[in-house]
Amino acid sequence: DIQMTQSPSSLSASVGDSVTITCRASQSISSFLNWYQQKPGKAPKLLIYAASSFQSGVPSRFSGSGSGTEFTLTITSLQPEDFATYYCQQSYSHPMYTFGQGTKLEIK
């Protein structure tokens, strides 16, 4: 099974800051990596697919990069609505999928 490990598990930042979240796969997954945002009590929302492609409607302050085993999600100029939990998810082993454990982004 492919394990996905996110770091950090949580971080605090202020409005206007830039943050980076890292996701590491236990084996190479090429670019089969997606990022989701989840707010409390809500379903996850797809942000980035194929490591770096934007889902329709996602603000350009979100960006994804990486391939192989290491991936990053960067959010520049944080807005109040960006404080949420972020998950990476691999689909290399389709149709069996795994998510990272999540990174909670909190307001400092």
Next chain:
Amino acid sequence: EVQLVESGGGMIQPGGSLRLSCAASDLTVRTNYMSWVRQAPGKGLEWVSIIFHEASGGTTYYADSVKGRFAISRDNSRNTLYLQMNSLRTEDTAVYYCARVALWTTVTTFDYWGQGTLVTVSS
């Protein structure tokens, strides 16, 4: 606008059974790959099961944690996805989401999600 609406959650004793439903609108369950994803209270997301579209034979897959106990299916006439959950354990307590699985050339994503239904397994 695509809508997925789950129902059927509730409190059940260990060893019991429950069937979750996911009614779709503006999306045809028969012609899509559909999945269930769950989230235990305060925990992360866990993929549970997938059913391929009819053209791919409706093949099903399960996470090891639920294999042999859960069964995914669909009713084309009702445009509804189901998850039959048997031999429930306390560790199955979670919010269960249904999601559409979108297949791209380079990756597979969960692009439409329901609002979730809570299953609590407790004595």
